[in-house]
Amino acid sequence: MVTELTMPHMGFDMKEGTIVRWLVSEGSTVATGDAIAEIETDKAVVEFESYAEGILHVIVQPEGSTVPVGTVIGIIGDAKESDAAMNYRSEMTILQDTQDSDINSTDTIPDFLETNPPVKEQSTIADQSLEIRASPVAKRYALEHNLDLSLISGSGPGGRITRSDVESAVNQRKNEDSPELSTVIDQIETTPEHFPTSETEVQSVVATNHKPDSPRVPLSKMRQQIARVTYKSKREKPHFYLSSEIDMTQAMLLRSQINDSMKSEGIHVSVNDIIIKACAEALILHPKFNAYFHEDGLQENPSVNIGIAIATDETLDVPAIMNCEMKSLREISIASKDLVQRASAGTLNANEYSGGTFAISNLGMYDITSFLAIIQPPQTAVLAVGSVTQKPIVKENELAIAQMMTATLSADHRIVDGAEGAAFITVIRDLLQNPLQLVV
Amino acid sequence: MPVIDLRDAIGKGLKEALTNNDKVFIMGEDVGEYGGAYSVTRGLLKEFGPERVMDTPISESVIVGAGIGSALAGLRPIVEIMTINFSLLAMDQIVNHAAKLRYMSDGQFTVPLLIRTVTGGGAQLAATHSQSFEGWYASVPGLKVIVPSTPYDALGLIRSALKDDNPIIMAEHALLYGVREEVPNEWYEIPIGKAIVRRKGSDVTIIGHLKTAHIAIEVAKILSSKGKTAEVIDMRSLRPIDTETIIESVKKTNRAVVIDEAWKTGSFAAEIASTIQEQAFDFLDGPVIRIGSANVPSPYAQNLEAAMFPDAKEITETIENVFGL
Numbered sequence: 001m002v003t004e005l006t007m008p009h010m011g012f013d014m015k016e017g018t019i020v021r022w023l024v025s026e027g028s029t030v031a032t033g034d035a036i037a038e039i040e041t042d043k044a045v046v047e048f049e050s051y052a053e054g055i056l057h058v059i060v061q062p063e064g065s066t067v068p069v070g071t072v073i074g075i076i077g078d079a080k081e082s083d084a085a086m087n088y089r090s091e092m093t094i095l096q097d098t099q100d101s102d103i104n105s106t107d108t109i110p111d112f113l114e115t116n117p118p119v120k121e122q123s124t125i126a127d128q129s130l131e132i133r134a135s136p137v138a139k140r141y142a143l144e145h146n147l148d149l150s151l152i153s154g155s156g157p158g159g160r161i162t163r164s165d166v167e168s169a170v171n172q173r174k175n176e177d178s179p180e181l182s183t184v185i186d187q188i189e190t191t192p193e194h195f196p197t198s199e200t201e202v203q204s205v206v207a208t209n210h211k212p213d214s215p216r217v218p219l220s221k222m223r224q225q226i227a228r229v230t231y232k233s234k235r236e237k238p239h240f241y242l243s244s245e246i247d248m249t250q251a252m253l254l255r256s257q258i259n260d261s262m263k264s265e266g267i268h269v270s271v272n273d274i275i276i277k278a279c280a281e282a283l284i285l286h287p288k289f290n291a292y293f294h295e296d297g298l299q300e301n302p303s304v305n306i307g308i309a310i311a312t313d314e315t316l317d318v319p320a321i322m323n324c325e326m327k328s329l330r331e332i333s334i335a336s337k338d339l340v341q342r343a344s345a346g347t348l349n350a351n352e353y354s355g356g357t358f359a360i361s362n363l364g365m366y367d368i369t370s371f372l373a374i375i376q377p378p379q380t381a382v383l384a385v386g387s388v389t390q391k392p393i394v395k396e397n398e399l400a401i402a403q404m405m406t407a408t409l410s411a412d413h414r415i416v417d418g419a420e421g422a423a424f425i426t427v428i429r430d431l432l433q434n435p436l437q438l439v440v
Numbered sequence: 441m442p443v444i445d446l447r448d449a450i451g452k453g454l455k456e457a458l459t460n461n462d463k464v465f466i467m468g469e470d471v472g473e474y475g476g477a478y479s480v481t482r483g484l485l486k487e488f489g490p491e492r493v494m495d496t497p498i499s500e501s502v503i504v505g506a507g508i509g510s511a512l513a514g515l516r517p518i519v520e521i522m523t524i525n526f527s528l529l530a531m532d533q534i535v536n537h538a539a540k541l542r543y544m545s546d547g548q549f550t551v552p553l554l555i556r557t558v559t560g561g562g563a564q565l566a567a568t569h570s571q572s573f574e575g576w577y578a579s580v581p582g583l584k585v586i587v588p589s590t591p592y593d594a595l596g597l598i599r600s601a602l603k604d605d606n607p608i609i610m611a612e613h614a615l616l617y618g619v620r621e622e623v624p625n626e627w628y629e630i631p632i633g634k635a636i637v638r639r640k641g642s643d644v645t646i647i648g649h650l651k652t653a654h655i656a657i658e659v660a661k662i663l664s665s666k667g668k669t670a671e672v673i674d675m676r677s678l679r680p681i682d683t684e685t686i687i688e689s690v691k692k693t694n695r696a697v698v699i700d701e702a703w704k705t706g707s708f709a710a711e712i713a714s715t716i717q718e719q720a721f722d723f724l725d726g727p728v729i730r731i732g733s734a735n736v737p738s739p740y741a742q743n744l745e746a747a748m749f750p751d752a753k754e755i756t757e758t759i760e761n762v763f764g765l
């Protein structure tokens with residue numbers, strides 16, 4: 001039987017992928033699990049492993065093409081089927097030429113398409129249209145204003161996106177776009193004899209300088225993805241924030257003891273590893289912070305997969321260390337190092353990209369005291385960790401010096417409340433202040 | 441300006457016609473001695489005599505057929521069918537003859553016939569006397585259908601009808617004869633085929649005719665008390681239909697509700713709803729709501745009858761639910 005290889009779905013929000021490179025050529029023999037192509041998603045370049053064996057008869061989508069998830073990209077079959085498969089190429093052309101012609105008519109479709117009708121693709125389309133429900137006028141407005149409906153949440157019955165939802169999105173964008181400060185400053189500097197004196201005047205300067213077709217630097221896929229995810233999160237998730245100052249003296253001491261004694265084994269536990277371990281323990285006690293929010297209910301996750309934000313010059317990823325609930329501090333340390341290495345090599349698998357159930361963002365290395373992180377949908381919470389610094393503290397009525405760190409929890413108020421957040425972050429703090437619990 | 445009710449506005453129009461045009465005559469069941477089942481023609485027999493105001497036997501087919509014949513012969517008959525329920529007996533005359541003769545004679549003959557009849561329910565007249573068929577007639581090419589819901593419109597539309605050379609059905613609602621309004625003494629006409637915006641609004645367009653135009657205003661008032669404004673369109677004519685007024689309004693409000701007292705299935709509201717989605721699809725912010733009577737024969741019992749017909753409060757709730765208003 002001929003098998004259609006389709007653009008895989010690698011991550012919950014992946015809608016399309018680009019074929020960067022075919023690793024095998026037409027006519028090559030392929031085994032299940034062989035890497036046959038490199039596919040670029042919003043997040044990374046991932047190797048595509050064949051899920052069928054046989055001969056790659058046809059490469060349907062050439063290198064460089066970007067197609068929706070579920071689109072046929074190649075045809076694999078056994079040797080006898082090469083004729084049938086080769087027909088595919090010509091039939092594809094016919095189909096593309098006559099898209100609206102009777103797709104069910106048997107005489108124009110090769111056998112393997114009949115036995116394997118494109119049901120998958122159809123259901124994908126149906127799913128998408130169910131996913132985005134928008135009224136006709138909302139769709140038209142969105143088109144006119146060049147807005148992506150998938151970024152707008154619907155306030156109408158059944159979550160339908162209505163005219164007013166699109167209008168507020170348009171207004172919001174206007175507010176975000178309007179202050180082109182540099183342009184205003186340029187204008188002011190080049191015309192020193194006339195300074196805008198009122199706010200309206202400044203706005204009119206902005207307006208006259210705003211050329212809708214001035215050149216734009218196209219956004220990288222990564223930038224688009226970050227924009228989409230953070231915007232969606234801030235728009236949909238009512239964030240609230242709780243900060244806690246944590247005395248890391250004991251944790252730092254324990255860390256250097258471990259690292260001294262296990263140097264020979266190549267173990268080097270980072271501060272972040274200890275925090276991951278503490279969060280894993282706290283998440284076991286407070287599973288709501290490990291759950292996903294969906295419109296139709298809360299999804300509790302059986303495993304604790306903690307994402308760690310990894311930034312490079314151009315990328316920001318939050319790959320997850322899977323199954324932290326079963327890992328010792330040592331295992332977490334090994335896993336996190338492996339994750340960072342593979343993230344920079346671009347060889348993480350899709351599940352690691354999208355499987356996180358909680359996340360930690362650590363800006364300690366930049367000497368940041370504290371900050372507020374944006375929750376990554378559909379997760380419920382993220383912990384933002386600042387640097388560990390020596391500070392004077394009052395301990396048993398005496399001044400003392402301690403290694404202090406501020407951790408700030410961002411949580412989704414639809415799922416958890418302030419008191420629950422406080423209890424959760426208190427567990428993390430207590431574990432970090434008494435870190436021996438983390439190693440037994 | 442004198443305040444008169446809808447009954448007297450029609451009576452005034454008839455009297456004017458009899459006075460101004462000697463080709464006009466009236467005939468129907470009980471229009472003479474009895475003064476009309478709804479007292480619209482009272483006094484006319486006395487004033488104009490039995491040649492101009494004729495009582496007929498109980499034979500709707502004959503009433504309409506004789507009207508067609510005299511219209512073909514050059515007169516301007518106004519015939520009354522006591523209620524639209526009985527017009528079913530004259531349907532062949534109306535649909536196959538009155539509506540066709542001008543077309544089939546290639547314009548050699550015209551049928552300037554005004555058929556007045558009474559439609560609608562709500563007065564506990566039970567299954568065979570409470571129906572609304574004006575929408576049926578509005579689907580027939582060759583006919584015009586006018587549906588005045590106010591005294592002012594009734595008089596203005598009669599005046600236009602009596603200048604029109606086509607067969608026209610004027611459906612009057614049994615429960616609207618008492619509607620009172622100022623009607624000027626000066627001559628005016630209401631063109632056939634023009635709807636009217638009774639109330640301006642921006643959140644939803646509510647379309648009705650006859651009693652449902654009044655219900656639409658009630659709904660608009662309820663919505664207004666909740667801070668939402670509804671635009672109310674009274675169709676006034678069902679054929680020709682004033683699509684322009686409807687579409688213009690829906691393009692503004694993006695939401696439409698069509699109310700009809702006929703059974704929901706196959707009602708004229710369905711025709712209007714369909715036209716809206718054809719011509720204003722990209723302006724809609726939600727499905728077009730079609731309100732009609734329950735698909736049952738009208739019950740006699742008061743509570744059941746009330747439950748069958750469109751109700752302002754229920755319509756308001758539907759609007760709020762469907763549009764999330």
